[in-house]
Amino acid sequence: MMVRKTIAAGLCALMLAAAPASAQGPAPDRALLQLDWIPTGEHAAYFAGVGRGFWRDQGIELALARGYGSGDTVNKLAAGAAQFGVADLGAVLAARARQDVPVKSISAVYTHSPHSLFVLRSSGITTFRGLEGRRIAVTPGNSHRLYFPEVARRAGTDPERITWVNTDASAMAALLITRRVDAAPFYSIHHYYTNKAALSAREEIVVLPFVETGFAIYAASVATTDDMLAKNPELVRRFLRGLQKSFEWARDNQAEACKLHVARNPEVAQDDCEGSLKAVMGFVFTDHARETGLGRFGAERLANTWRVVAESLQLPPPGTRPRRWIQACCRDPARSGEQELRQRRGLAGCVADGGSGEFVAIVGASGCGKSTLLRLVAGLVPTTAGRVVLGGTAVTEPRADTAMVFQAATLLPWADVLRNVTFPLRLMRKAKGKMLGDTEARARALLATAGLAGFEHRLPRELSGGMQQRVAICRALLQDPRVLLMDEPFGALDALTREEMSLELLRIWQGREMAVVFVTHSIPEAVLLADRVVVMSPAPAASPRSSRSACPARAASNRRAARRSSGRRSASGR
Template structure:
């Protein structure tokens, strides 16, 4: 009996070891610091969506879309997140071996933030204002386009480049009339304003006509070619994690805080809730979660090409995406 028990234990150990060995390792590339807007990958790991698909996922830190694209192109990471506009520009100019496999933010997150009562009540009111921005944000690329939409140019305002952590204090203390930030930061800046006895006002650039795809799940072409089944399983797990974030934002935020304990669950929840309207909206209702509509993709490329002075006709935006990895709804 004891021998049979020992044999069963040994078999169980072998099965567990076999299961661990069978899990496919995937390096996930962040495009920025951890936070609520990055919640799906933490949910995928902490809630077991990745494990259920036989994946052992490691998160790699990043410092912007360009950095993420470069790492994926070099093969040091397998799949991750970046702005699809940055990806299309990189493919048009350098032919990088990276492809988008799922849309995440189907609406641009870019916005001006100002304070209630400042008289800066719409994007068109930016003329004559002092605006602070981070040197690294992709929003700077699109600033000339949104200004054009309201009949302005950068000469009509004073633009200050500042450290990202200084933007909120500059706005609260009156050193800037407005700042450039993403809608995913609405709760964070709103809390800063409340602490200063003020009220934040967000002016999304999408409301001024800047409609485009933004953050997307992108992958190394080598990863897609060599491990297509792993890629498909990852996209399936990631998409399920995005759905979980919508249905259970507090639990999703807890998953982020569990893996990155220095982040407070309350702040993460706010950032996630700020990000969800960029994922689930009228575009999602029309085309489905994660999809790339050909017309919207072409319009995004046209905006990117105009913003960066590229030949729009010289690149086909369809070559930047692969739709076959996305599961059917």
């Protein structure tokens, strides 16, 4: 059985209470960090952190070991050969789903994917199309191998007709440059020094990035074992403090960080290290990291990462969710963990009496806990006190009768509209071992209701923003949820599309026995849509206020307008 319970709240509370750690007692704790690859400039922040004593300041004597791919790192962690490891999040998710390997990711490192395929310009290969019969080097457990089949299929290439050549990480570049293989998977951040070696052999490396096919997913992460989290959370917390300090210092002192790295790894040239480290920082310190907090996982991108992993490997869904396979240790209590704890403490009693079929809007200032409330109702995060109850049953995990629509549509970029809508139920069908014969017919009917008839086989990039959100709503409604949770689903749309989508939502909602909880910053939007509006105070500890719509006649008029709009919608615009 998959490990379900998380100790995130306990870790956060301990972290808030604890003063910065220093070595206490006669000797520091000893720990090994297993890297995911040979120690290139990509790993300079780790070596610089050791050299500067950032982990020693936390009472940890940290050793570093070279890696042989993410899969190997996960296996070594599970076997107890290392306390911490750097591994692609996809490799961790796949290991949990396939074999219930007791390893969890505890910190995001790369918040979007640098996965790519390196080829020689002289090979004539310019895309992923037509790679049948080619030889591609790979290390055992390499995370690129997890994602490549779906990348190939979307490019029209049969992945079964590609020859994979297993090799050591240190030999892949040489095999490619000497033409013993046709391609090799690397992170794009390795291009600088790999191409430098190729140029010396009168060749040139061309990068084919996976991200061009829509891989907006987490990549490298730091992981540890379930046992470590359960028995020594305080060590995990101190390790993460040292990790954060190491990356922040390396970002601000890249040349000096590389000097420390080269001193430990003299085979790496200083300019190679600086080129790689500069590229790495573009994947670590991103807008997404600023929104979520450095090292923390966002629910939306985590869900998208799991969808990509599951689709690529054709995995049946386990009896859990990927959020249970990460550990939400508080990396930055001032910005993230403490704020989320305060938010969760301030949510008691909110929407306590929501009725069946009721439309409830939640408004409030940024940071007051609106999205946290939805995640609690969805079962994506645990409560720190009290409980969430739906239909008389406490919510302790994600439920089949609850669906969520995020601000971004989070569609699978390589799948057409019909496959995106049916994706959750197709996974459920595999898990339950039964056919859901009417799934496609129901999906087509929902798409027609949403004004998307004729668009079933279009890709997401061929749709407008409003049309993509309709697809996301249809995907949620196909599950026949009793509760539909919507986290600012129209926030990224222009004013005209937003108003049209509001009316569209009301029209779709008509006649369904379904409660809707709708988060918005817009008071006019809340009044337009909702039977009841909940106003949350900027101070999380204050009680939220709830009131019925002051304009019921206006609401009824809006709903009649929504029904009338069904006859004159134009599918060409939104």
